[in-house]
Amino acid sequence: MIKKIIVLIAIATALFAASESSFPADWKSYESVKTPLAMIGALPDCNADVSSLPAIYQETVATYCAVKPGGPGAVEILVNKKAKSSFAKRNGKFPDGAVMILHLKDLKLLFVTTYKNNKPLYSIYTEDGQDASNVPGSGLNPNDCRTCHTGYGAFCLNGQCASLK
Ligand code: HEC
Structure with missing residues (x-):
């Protein structure tokens, strides 16, 4: 009985935390684009003075700055070739499938935004495809x-936060 409950809890936790879309195995073919964060090049640690940045960037730093000493480190923004014009237009219309990736290069993590019927789904994977979503x-x-x-209101349009620099 107890064993069964533990198994059930484990399954429920896994389901609850699971990424919302499958791993984009072709992510290396995506193209890197220049956005405000890509131009900065890295997410800093918690001592960085980010007070001059827009509030959403301040919250992003606050959310991730403590993941490891020195901060999350190098990042790039990758866009699926078939969605490059959507990304550039920033009109909230995206083709189905994985579209945008925030690649945390030092952490070897992929933050993936995928669209289904033009609705954004969010996923977290390691570079080699393990689901890295958490509680x-x-x-x-x-x-x-x-x-x-x-x-953040209109800052992100249908899931897309960055604009091209
Ligand atoms: C606290 C705020 C915050 C959280 C939490 C956050 N993001 Fe973002 N995200 C941003 C901002 C701001 C940008 C734009 C950075 C730039 O200038 O390129 C961004 C950019 C992105 C991009 C690049 C495309 C785009 O939308 O501009 C992807 C993909 C992305 N995030 C996915 C995710 C995923 C997946 C998660 C959850 C694991 C996540 N984000 C959590 C704020 C956040």
Whole structure:
């Protein structure tokens, strides 16, 4: 009985934390684009003075600055070739499938935004395809992604936060 309950809890936790879309195995073919964050090049540690940045960037630093000493480190923004014009237009219309990736290069993690019927889905994978999503509030839960990506009014348009620099 107890064993059964533990198994059930384990399954429920896994389901709850799971990434919302499958791993984009072709992510290396995506093209890197220049956005404000890509131009900065890295997410800093918690001592960085980010007070001059827009509030959403300040919250992003606050969410991830403590993941390791020195901060999360090098990042790049990758866009699926078939969605490059959507990304550039920034009109909230995206083709189905994985579209945008925030690549945390030092952490070897992929933050993936995928569209289904033009609705954004959020996923977290390691570079080699392990689901790296975690509990709510960890910054690695699809709902944490959604909260920030929709919580700043017009700053993010249908899931897309960055604009081309
Ligand atoms: C606290 C706020 C915040 C959280 C939490 C957050 N993001 Fe973002 N995200 C941003 C901002 C701001 C940018 C734009 C950075 C830039 O200038 O390129 C961004 C950029 C991105 C991009 C590049 C394309 C785009 O939308 O501009 C992807 C993909 C992405 N995030 C996915 C995720 C995923 C997946 C998660 C959850 C694991 C997540 N994000 C969590 C704020 C956040």
